Amino acid sequence: MEWETVIGLEIHTQLATQTKIFSGASTAYGAEPNTQACAVDLGLPGVLPVLNEDAVRKAVIFGMAIDAHIAPYSIFARKNYFYPDLPKGYQISQMDHPIVGKGHLDIEVDGVTKRIGITRAHLEEDAGKSLHENFHGLTGIDLNRAGTPLLEIVSEPEMSSAKEAVAYMRKLHELVRYLGICDGNMQEGSFRCDANVSVRPKGQIEFGTRAEIKNINSFKFVEKAINHEIQRQIELIESGGKVVQETRLYDSVKDETRSMRSKEEANDYRYFPDPDLLPVIIDEEFKAHIKANLPELPHAKKLRFKTDYQLDDESASILTTSRALSDYFEAVVKASGSEAKLCANWITGDLSAALNKGDLEITDSPISYERLAGLLARITDNTISGKIAKQVFEELWQSSASADEVISEKGLKQITDTGAIEAIIDKIIDDNQDQVDQYRSGKDKVFAFFVGQVMKEMKGKANPAEVNKILKEKLQG
Amino acid sequence: MYNKSLKELSHGLKNGDFSSVELTHEYLNRIKQHQDLNAYITVTEEIALQNAKDADIRIASKKADPLTGIPVAQKDIFCTLDVKTSCGSMMLDNFYAPYNATVIEKFNQTGAVMLGKLNMDEFAMGSSNETSFYGAVKNPWNINRVPGGSSGGSAVAVAAKLAAYSTGTDTGGSIRQPAALCGITGLKPTYGRVSRFGMIAYASSLDQGGPMTHSAEDAALVLQTMAGFDPKDSTSVDLPVPDYSANLNHPLTGLKIGLPKEFFSDDLNIDMAKKLAEAIEEYRKLGAEIKEVSMPNLKLAIPAYYVIAPAECSANLSRFDGVRFGHRCNNPVDLTDLYTRSRGEGFGKEVKRRILMGTYALSTGYYDAYYVKAQKIRRLISDDFKKTLTEVDVIMGPVTPTPAFGIGEKMSDPVEMYLSDIYTIAINLAGLPAISIPAGFINEMPIGLQIIGNYFTEAKILNIAHQYQQTTDWHKQTPKGFA
Numbered sequence: 001m002e003w004e005t006v007i008g009l010e011i012h013t014q015l016a017t018q019t020k021i022f023s024g025a026s027t028a029y030g031a032e033p034n035t036q037a038c039a040v041d042l043g044l045p046g047v048l049p050v051l052n053e054d055a056v057r058k059a060v061i062f063g064m065a066i067d068a069h070i071a072p073y074s075i076f077a078r079k080n081y082f083y084p085d086l087p088k089g090y091q092i093s094q095m096d097h098p099i100v101g102k103g104h105l106d107i108e109v110d111g112v113t114k115r116i117g118i119t120r121a122h123l124e125e126d127a128g129k130s131l132h133e134n135f136h137g138l139t140g141i142d143l144n145r146a147g148t149p150l151l152e153i154v155s156e157p158e159m160s161s162a163k164e165a166v167a168y169m170r171k172l173h174e175l176v177r178y179l180g181i182c183d184g185n186m187q188e189g190s191f192r193c194d195a196n197v198s199v200r201p202k203g204q205i206e207f208g209t210r211a212e213i214k215n216i217n218s219f220k221f222v223e224k225a226i227n228h229e230i231q232r233q234i235e236l237i238e239s240g241g242k243v244v245q246e247t248r249l250y251d252s253v254k255d256e257t258r259s260m261r262s263k264e265e266a267n268d269y270r271y272f273p274d275p276d277l278l279p280v281i282i283d284e285e286f287k288a289h290i291k292a293n294l295p296e297l298p299h300a301k302k303l304r305f306k307t308d309y310q311l312d313d314e315s316a317s318i319l320t321t322s323r324a325l326s327d328y329f330e331a332v333v334k335a336s337g338s339e340a341k342l343c344a345n346w347i348t349g350d351l352s353a354a355l356n357k358g359d360l361e362i363t364d365s366p367i368s369y370e371r372l373a374g375l376l377a378r379i380t381d382n383t384i385s386g387k388i389a390k391q392v393f394e395e396l397w398q399s400s401a402s403a404d405e406v407i408s409e410k411g412l413k414q415i416t417d418t419g420a421i422e423a424i425i426d427k428i429i430d431d432n433q434d435q436v437d438q439y440r441s442g443k444d445k446v447f448a449f450f451v452g453q454v455m456k457e458m459k460g461k462a463n464p465a466e467v468n469k470i471l472k473e474k475l476q477g
Numbered sequence: 478m479y480n481k482s483l484k485e486l487s488h489g490l491k492n493g494d495f496s497s498v499e500l501t502h503e504y505l506n507r508i509k510q511h512q513d514l515n516a517y518i519t520v521t522e523e524i525a526l527q528n529a530k531d532a533d534i535r536i537a538s539k540k541a542d543p544l545t546g547i548p549v550a551q552k553d554i555f556c557t558l559d560v561k562t563s564c565g566s567m568m569l570d571n572f573y574a575p576y577n578a579t580v581i582e583k584f585n586q587t588g589a590v591m592l593g594k595l596n597m598d599e600f601a602m603g604s605s606n607e608t609s610f611y612g613a614v615k616n617p618w619n620i621n622r623v624p625g626g627s628s629g630g631s632a633v634a635v636a637a638k639l640a641a642y643s644t645g646t647d648t649g650g651s652i653r654q655p656a657a658l659c660g661i662t663g664l665k666p667t668y669g670r671v672s673r674f675g676m677i678a679y680a681s682s683l684d685q686g687g688p689m690t691h692s693a694e695d696a697a698l699v700l701q702t703m704a705g706f707d708p709k710d711s712t713s714v715d716l717p718v719p720d721y722s723a724n725l726n727h728p729l730t731g732l733k734i735g736l737p738k739e740f741f742s743d744d745l746n747i748d749m750a751k752k753l754a755e756a757i758e759e760y761r762k763l764g765a766e767i768k769e770v771s772m773p774n775l776k777l778a779i780p781a782y783y784v785i786a787p788a789e790c791s792a793n794l795s796r797f798d799g800v801r802f803g804h805r806c807n808n809p810v811d812l813t814d815l816y817t818r819s820r821g822e823g824f825g826k827e828v829k830r831r832i833l834m835g836t837y838a839l840s841t842g843y844y845d846a847y848y849v850k851a852q853k854i855r856r857l858i859s860d861d862f863k864k865t866l867t868e869v870d871v872i873m874g875p876v877t878p879t880p881a882f883g884i885g886e887k888m889s890d891p892v893e894m895y896l897s898d899i900y901t902i903a904i905n906l907a908g909l910p911a912i913s914i915p916a917g918f919i920n921e922m923p924i925g926l927q928i929i930g931n932y933f934t935e936a937k938i939l940n941i942a943h944q945y946q947q948t949t950d951w952h953k954q955t956p957k958g959f960a
Contacts, residue, residue, distance in 0.1 A: 045572065045677045045797075046562075046673075046676055048709060050708065078792045080795060088796045272844070
C-alpha cells in the first residue's frame with residue numbers, strides 16, 4: 001500500500017527579552033542555579049504576575065511577519081498540572097484567545113514553493129529544569145528558566161515529509177532571528193520543536209491517529225525522528241497493529257522514538273482565564289508603531305537585492321539567509337564603492353569559506369565590513385589584481401591591519417607604469433625569439449606564455465590589462 | 478486610651494498626652510489579658526515597641542501622618558517580612574515571607590505600630606473562624622459564639638480593643654460578616670482599590686483587603702493608607718485616591734436609598750427585619766428617600782460564588798506542594814507521595830473541600846456547565862447592580878441572616894455555613910464597595926447594616942455610614958468585660 005504522511009509542528013521560541021514574561025528577573029542563560037529566580041518565579045504566596053510589554057511586542061512582530069491576524073483582545077489562562085519545576089502548579093499560557101491568529105509561511109523544497117498554514121501563536125511562560133544528576137537519588141530544581149517568555153507557534157498539519165518539516169523549521173528559525181525576537185540558540189533550548197506525525201493510505205481524506213514527538217532540538221534530529229516515526233507507524237499498521245494517540249520521546253542515541261504517555265494518562269489541564277492578569281488589548285496605534293519599525297523580511301529583501309544590486313538568484317538567497325549577513329553585504333557595498341556583484345562574490349566566496357572553516361558566524365568575522373570594503377576598493381581602482389587581493393585577504397584574516405597597510409607593507413601595489421612594463425616586455429621578447437616566431441606564424445596560444453613570463457618577472461604586480469595591451473602591440477611588431 | 482477614636486489617638490500623640498510606646502504597652506497588655514479569645518496567631522511585641530519608639534521620634538519631629546504611632550494588627554493573610562505569615566494554615570506554619578505585602582509596606586511608611594498577626598479561617602475559607610489551624614476565635618459578646626469569618630481575629634481584635642484597628646480581607650463577606658457579628662465597622666473597598674500584592678490569594682478575582690475599625694470615621698483614615706494603584710498588582714486600578722475624610726459630614730438630604738426586595742423577603746429573620754427597619758427609619762429622618770428596588774439575579778449569587786471561588790482557589794493553592802516552602806511530609810518515598818502527604822497533612826477539611834469542588838468545576842466536560850455558566854451569572858448580577866445604581870445612590874440591606882451562631886453549630890453542615898454569606902457574596906461578584914456598620918442588637922448580640930455603593934464611591938459610603946454613627950451609638954457599645 002502507498003502511504004501518505006501528515007505532519008504538524010509546534011515550535012517553542014524563547015523570546016529575546018531582557019526580563020521574564022511576568023517578573024523583573026533576568027533571562028540570561030547559564031547563571032548559577034536559582035540565582036535568576038525572584039519571588040514571582042518561585043511562586044511564593046501572595047506574589048502576582050505583571051506582564052512584560054516587550055514579550056507582547058515581540059509576539060506581535062512575529063504575527064505581522066507571517067501575515068497573521070493580531071488579536072485585539074487576548075487573554076492569559078492557567079494550565080494546571082503538578083510538577084516540581086512548575087512552581088505555581090500551573091503554567092500561565094494562552095488557550096482560547098491567543099495573541100496571534102492564522103498566518104502562513106512559504107517554504108521551498110526541491111525548487112518548489114509550498115505555503116504552510118500557521119494556526120496560531122501564543123505567549124506563555126517556560127518552566128524550570130529538573131536536575132537528576134549529582135543529587136544522590138534526589139532531584140534538584142533550577143528555576144532560572146521559570147518564567148522565561150515563550151512564543152509557541154503551531155502549524156497546520158500541512159507538511160507531508162520530514163524534509164518539508166525541516167524546511168519549515170529552518171525557515172521559521174531564520175525568520176525569528178531576522179526579526180530579532182529570538183536568538184535561535186538551539187543548544188540552549190531557545191528554539192524547540194514538538195512534531196505531530198500521522199500516516200494514512202494515499203488518497204484517504206481523514207487523518208490517521210497521530211503521535212506527538214516531544215522536544216526535538218536540532219534540524220538533524222527532527223528529520224531523523226520524523227522519518228523514524230513514519231516508518232514505525234507504517235510497519236505497525238501493515239503488521240495489523242493500530243497507532244495509539246500518545247506522546248513519544250526521540251532518543252537520538254538509539255535513533256528511535258519511545259512512548260512517554262498515552263492519551264488516557266494525559267493530564268486534564270483545566271484551563272481557565274488567569275484572574276491575576278487583565279486581558280491584553282492591542283490597539284491600532286500599537287500595531288501601526290510596530291509595523292513602521294518592522295525589519296525588511298527575507299523574501300522582500302531577496303527581491304530587492306536582485307533588482308537593486310543585479311544579483312543572481314543564488315547570491316541573493318545566500319546573502320539574505322540572515323539579517324547580519326545581509327547587513328554586512330550592504331555595508332561593504334556602500335563603504336567600498338565597488339560593484340555589488342564583486343562584493344557579493346567575495347562575501348559568498350572567500351569570506352564564507354573562511355568563516356565555515358573556522359565555524360564562525362558573520363557576526364564573529366575577523367574581517368570587519370570596513371576592512372573588506374578597503375580591500376575591494378583597491379581591486380576596483382586597479383591598485384591590485386584579483387589574484388593579489390586573495391593574498392591580501394589572507395593577511396587581513398590573520399592580522400588587524402587594513403588592506404592599504406598590507407599592500408604597502410608587502411609591496412603588492414600593481415605596476416601600471418607602461419614604461420616599466422614595456423622594458424620588461426622588450427627584454428622577454430629578445431630572450432624568446434623562437435616563441436615570437438611561433439606567435440607571428442599564427443600560434444595564438446603562445447600569447448599566454450608571454451603573459452606568464454611578464455607576470456613572473458614582475459612578481460604578479462603588473463596590471464594584467466596593460467600587459468595584454470602592450471604585449472599585443474609589440475608581438476605584432 | 479484604648480477607648481479613643483483614631484482621630485483622638487492621633488491628636489493625643491501629637492499633643493504629647495501619651496506616647497506611642499505607652500499606647501503600645503497598653504494594647505500589648507490587653508492582648509495578654511485576653512489571650513483566651515484567640516484573636517492573635519502571632520504577637521510581634523519587639524517589632525511593635527520598635528515601631529512605637531520610631532513613631533515617637535517622628536511625632537516629636539512633627540512629621541507624623543494621622544496613623545503614625547497608632548497600633549494596628551494585621552490579618553495573617555498579608556505577608557510580612559521575616560514575621561510568620563500562616564494564613565491560618567498548618568501548611569504555612571513555618572512560612573516567613575522574604576517581602577512585605579504592599580498594604581503592610583504602606584502601614585510601615587505611615588509609621589503604624591504592628592502588634593501582630595490575626596487569626597483567620599484557613600486560607601480565608603470559612604464564615605466562623607473555626608477552620609483555622611490555630612483554633613476557633615471567640616466572640617467577645619458571648620464567648621460561646623463565633624465571631625464570623627474569615628477575618629474573625631480581625632473583628633475580635635477591634636471589638637475587644639486588642640488593637641486600635643485592624644485589616645481584613647473580603648472574598649465573599651469576610652470583612653463585613655465578622656464586623657456585623659462583632660459589632661464593628663468593616664469596609665470592603667471596590668475590587669482593585671487596594672493592592673493584592675503579598676496578600677495570599679484565595680479567589681483572585683474576588684479578594685479585596687480593607688479596614689476593620691470602630692467607626693466609619695476611623696475607616697476613612699485607614700482606607701486612606703491602604704488604597705492606591707500598585708504596579709505590582711495588574712488588577713489594581715490606576716485612579717486617584719480621594720480624601721476619604723473630607724466629606725464625612727456631608728448632609729444626606731435627598732440621598733436615594735434602594736432596598737432590594739430580594740433582601741427583605743419573608744425569608745429574612747423577623748428580628749433582623751425589625752432592626753433594619755429602625756436603621757432605615759433613621760436614614761429617612763436624616764433626609765434620605767427610600768425606594769424599593771429589585772435585583773432578580775441575586776438569588777443565584779451563592780451557587781455562582783461556590784463555583785468561581787473554589788475554581789480559582791484550586792489553582793491558587795497548587796503552589797503549596799511541599800517542594801519549595803511550607804509543610805513537607807516526612808520521608809516521602811516518591812514525588813506523588815510528597816505531594817499527596819504534604820498537601821493531605823497541611824490543608825484542613827474545608828480547604829480540601831473547596832479545592833476538590835474547584836478542580837471538579839474546571840474539569841473537561843464540566844467547565845462549560847459550571848465555570849462558564851457561573852461567569853455568565855456573575856455578569857447578570859453585576860448588571861443588576863449597575864442598573865439599580867442608576868436609580869438609587871446606594872443599596873442597603875442586611876449583612877447576615879442572623880446574629881452570631883454558636884461555636885460548632887454549623888461546622889457539620891457546609892451548605893448551612895455557606896448561607897451565612899447570602900447577603901454579602903453578590904457584592905464581591907460585582908466588585909462593588911460595601912460597608913457593614915453596627916445597627917443594634919438581637920438578644921444582646923450585635924447585628925450589622927450593609928451599605929453598598931457604586932464603583933469607587935467609598936467616600937460616599939463612608940459619609941453615609943458616618944452620618945448614621947453621628948445620630949446612633951451602636952458602634953460605641955463595648956462587650957462586657959472589655960470596656
